[in-house]
Amino acid sequence: MFNIENLTVRINDKYLxxxxxxxxxxxxxxxxIGESGSGKSTTISALLGILPAQATLEGTIFFNGRDLIDxxxxxxxxxxxxxxxxxxxxxxxxxSPTLKMKQQLYSLTALRLGHKNEAFLAKIKVILKxxxxxxxxxxxxxxxxxxxxxxxxxxxxALYNEPDVLMADEPTSALDMLHQQEFIKRLKKLHTQxxxxxxxxxxxxxxxxxxxxFILVMKNGEIVERGQVAEIFEQxxxxxxxxxxxxxx
Amino acid sequence: MRRGTxxxxxxxxxxxxxxxxxxxxxxxxLAPFEPNAMDMNHIYEAPNGTHLLGTDQLGRDVLSRLLVxxxxxxxxxxxxxxxxxxxxxxxxxxxGYFGGTIDAxxxxxxxxxxxxxxLVIVLALQAIMQGSxxxxxxxxxxxxxxxxxxxxxxxxIRLKELEFVQMATMFRTPxxxxxxxxxxxxxxxxxxxxxxxxxAGAIFTEVSLSFLGIGVPPAIPSWGTMLYxxxxxxxxxxxxxxxxxxxxxxxxxxxxxxxxxxxxxxxGRSHV
Numbered sequence: 001m002f003n004i005e006n007l008t009v010r011i012n013d014k015y016l017x018x019x020x021x022x023x024x025x026x027x028x029x030x031x032x033i034g035e036s037g038s039g040k041s042t043t044i045s046a047l048l049g050i051l052p053a054q055a056t057l058e059g060t061i062f063f064n065g066r067d068l069i070d071x072x073x074x075x076x077x078x079x080x081x082x083x084x085x086x087x088x089x090x091x092x093x094x095x096s097p098t099l100k101m102k103q104q105l106y107s108l109t110a111l112r113l114g115h116k117n118e119a120f121l122a123k124i125k126v127i128l129k130x131x132x133x134x135x136x137x138x139x140x141x142x143x144x145x146x147x148x149x150x151x152x153x154x155x156x157x158a159l160y161n162e163p164d165v166l167m168a169d170e171p172t173s174a175l176d177m178l179h180q181q182e183f184i185k186r187l188k189k190l191h192t193q194x195x196x197x198x199x200x201x202x203x204x205x206x207x208x209x210x211x212x213x214f215i216l217v218m219k220n221g222e223i224v225e226r227g228q229v230a231e232i233f234e235q236x237x238x239x240x241x242x243x244x245x246x247x248x249x
Numbered sequence: 250m251r252r253g254t255x256x257x258x259x260x261x262x263x264x265x266x267x268x269x270x271x272x273x274x275x276x277x278x279l280a281p282f283e284p285n286a287m288d289m290n291h292i293y294e295a296p297n298g299t300h301l302l303g304t305d306q307l308g309r310d311v312l313s314r315l316l317v318x319x320x321x322x323x324x325x326x327x328x329x330x331x332x333x334x335x336x337x338x339x340x341x342x343x344x345g346y347f348g349g350t351i352d353a354x355x356x357x358x359x360x361x362x363x364x365x366x367x368l369v370i371v372l373a374l375q376a377i378m379q380g381s382x383x384x385x386x387x388x389x390x391x392x393x394x395x396x397x398x399x400x401x402x403x404x405x406i407r408l409k410e411l412e413f414v415q416m417a418t419m420f421r422t423p424x425x426x427x428x429x430x431x432x433x434x435x436x437x438x439x440x441x442x443x444x445x446x447x448x449a450g451a452i453f454t455e456v457s458l459s460f461l462g463i464g465v466p467p468a469i470p471s472w473g474t475m476l477y478x479x480x481x482x483x484x485x486x487x488x489x490x491x492x493x494x495x496x497x498x499x500x501x502x503x504x505x506x507x508x509x510x511x512x513x514x515x516x517g518r519s520h521v
Contacts, residue, residue, distance in 0.1 A: 050415050053348055080419045088412040096413045098434050104413070112420055 001026040001165065001197050002047070007059035009039075009046050009221075016042045016055070017221045024165075029191055029198040031212035033205060033244070039221040040201040041089060044167050047199070048086060049076050081112065085163035089170040089201075091150035095142040101153065102138035109160040127156045131186065132179075147174030155186060162194050169201045184211050205248040209233055217241045259511040266504040269497065273319030282310035284317040284470050293487050303489040306482060311475075315493055318470035325386045325465070326451035332390025333451075334444050337397025338433065344398070345405025346428065352402070359398055367392050371454065375463050382465055385458070389451055400443045404436035438512075445509035449502050456498055472498050 002024035009017040017039045024030045032040045045051050047061060049068065061068040063083075068076060088094050095104050110120035125135055131152045142150060151174045158166055168187070172180045188211060190196050202208050208215055208229070215232045217225040217240065225238040236242045272279060281301075288308030296303045302311040344355040362370075374388045408414055409432060417427050452472075458464030459473020460480075467474050472494050479491035 048415075048419065050419075052410075077419065077421050081421050084419070086416070086419070088416075090412060094412040094416065096431050096435060098437075099430070107422070108416065108420065 001064060002199070003060075003062040004047075005060045005062075007043070007046060007057075007061065009042055009051060009055055009057055011052070011055050015221055017046065019059070020221075020223055022216055022223060022226065024197060024199050025214070026197050027191075027195045028213040029187075029200060029211055030214045030216065031200040031202060031208040032216045032218055033202060033208050034218035035244075036203060038218040040203075040218055041169050042221075043218075044086070044169050044199070044201055047167065048080065048084070083164040085158050085161045085166050087151070087154045087158060087166070087168040087171045089173060091147055091154055091174055092142065094154055095150060097142055099141075100138070101140050101142065101145070104142075105138070105153065105157060105160075108157045112161065124156065124160060127159050128153075130159075131156055132182065148176060148179050151175055152179065152183070155183060159186065159190055162190070163196060165197045165199065166190070167199045167201075170203065171200070172202070172204060172207050180207065187211060205233075205244060217244070259508055262504040262507040262511075265500065266508065269319065269501055269504070270323065272316055273323055276313075276316035276320050280310075280313035280316045282313045284309065284313040285468075286310075293482070293485065295487075296489055302493045303487070305478065305487070305490055311489060311493060314470040314475060315472070315497060318472050318475055318494070319497065321382055321465060321469060321471040322452060322455050322473065325382060325389065325455045325471070326448055328386040329389035329393055329451045330444055330448045332387065333393035333447060334397055334440065335394075336391065337394035338401050338440065340394065341398035341401030342405055342428065342433065342436075345402035346409060346432065348406070356402070359395060363395050367395070368454070368457070371458065372463065375458060382469060382471075385455065385465055389454055393447055393451060393454075397440065397443050397447065400439050401436055404439050405432050408432050408435050442509060442513045445505060445512065449505040449509065452498070452502060452505070 004023070005021050007017055007020040008015065020039075020043065022030075032043060034040055042051070046057055047068070051057060057069065059069075063079070066079075068079070071079065095101065105124055106117070106120055109115070109124065110117070115123070121138075124138070128135065128137060133149060133152055133156070137145065137149065137153065145153070151171060155171070158168075166187075171187075172183055175183055184207060187198065191198055198211075200208065200212060212229055215227060215229055216223050217232065217238065219240045225232065225236065225241045232241060233245055236245050286309060288304070291300070291304050291308045292306055294300055294304040294308075300310050300312065302315060304310060305314070340355065340359070344352045344359075370392045371388055374392070375385070378384045378388060414427060414431050417431055455464055455471065456473040456476060459471055460476045462477055464473050464477075465471040467477065475494040476491060476498075479487075479494065482490035
């Protein structure tokens with residue numbers, strides 16, 4: 001689905017990503033793990049085309065055979081709207097502070113899919129209930145909800161949208177253990193039922209181990225190791241991966 | 250306890266400012282005398298039962314002129330602030346949203362304008378356009394938007410990097426909707442604070458220019474023109490001519506500054 005070759009992102013002389021080459025196979029969950037500052041989130045920003053204006057992007061990002069870098073802004077936007085959904089790391093900033101959640105969830109889901117308000121309410125209420133969120137959430141402002149609740153609201157949007165590709169940047173960072181497990185369960189369900197391709201960014205090796213099919217290990221903007229979950233966690237080769245695994249388990 | 254006291258503070262200032270606004274807006278009803286009616290038999294009368302704040306050199310009632318003059322001063326301040334806010338929001342918003350070369354050019358122009366003291370620009374324009382309350386308000390409006398533009402620009406730059414704006418862009422939300430519903434709407438707390446301080450500045454500018462004799466024409470009562478005429482009256486011992494306009498200007502500015510200061514302190518919470 002995604003075929004990334006020699007992806008490099010730099011700001012002036014500082015390299016954020018150095019020559020990354022990897023694939024995200026269709027219908028699989030690929031996790032990128034690594035410490036903070038290793039370039040995980042920058043990778044997602046590069047794939048989404050939302051890098052800061054001063055950043056320079058090199059390499060190729062093929063999605064279903066089309067190089068995203070060569071597309072015009074409108075073509076890229078159309079493609080993203082049609083195929084992708086993103087759960088950002090900071091759930092608090094994922095919603096406008098001055099608009100009620102109902103309006104925002106509607107914009108992120110039904111408006112995109114062309115659903116009427118009644119259909120939206122019927123579907124979103126079921127999803128929210130499934131995620132242990134009350135209907136009151138719809139009439140709340142983001143600042144009235146916790147980080148975990150907002151993160152679950154983002155997942156609700158993802159479940160509603162049923163995207164071809166879900167990019168999730170540290171989606172469990174604001175969740176407690178109980179909700180983390182619930183989140184993973186829902187994500188797996190989305191993946192299993194709809195065959196959604198998932199690109200998961202996480203520094204939580206436990207989350208990666210419990211959900212991913214394939215793992216990429218990043219350090220200082222480079223992929224230092226890649227492999228199936230069992231390979232990475234049971235027989236890590238790179239010293240950095242060994243250290244990560246040893247520290248976690 | 251301290252928190253409770255801090256919360257009560259703006260209410261006091263709000264009430265006081267609302268009272269001043271109310272009195273000036275209703276000045277045509279509340280003024281005991283026609284503000285321009287001369288009575289040469291009662292010139293320079295100290296405050297008394299008939300003329301509560303005394304009379305001026307032409308026997309005009311100071312209280313009536315203070316109330317009507319407030320309407321002129323506050324009108325100029327409100328109009329100029331609305332005008333400067335509109336210009337500042339458009340200029341700063343475009344600069345912040347588009348960024349890059351457009352932002353760089355617009356900011357250099359703004360910095361060039363900021364190097365010239367606003368009062369000098371106002372003085373120059375006033376020298377050319379002198380003559381009416383409207384012109385005065387327009388001059389202050391077109392010279393008072395610089396700070397607003399900078400604030401709006403920085404808010405737009407901050408907000409456009411946030412995830413909800415990026416998601417709106419990703420979902421091909423119309424540009425006008427992103428600008429108004431996301432960027433401008435969430436910039437309002439900051440714009441509100443700067444507007445309050447601009448309002449205080451506008452009152453001060455009107456008073457200063459009129460005090461120097463180049464603001465509102467002397468025939469039209471305003472707090473500034475009252476202070477202007479009071480300069481000579483103080484020499485003949487008519488202390489009430491300067492004291493009451495000075496007090497009302499002081500209290501009004503104090504209220505506006507206190508309200509602005511309170512909102513500025515609470516500004517962080519609005520971005521949560």
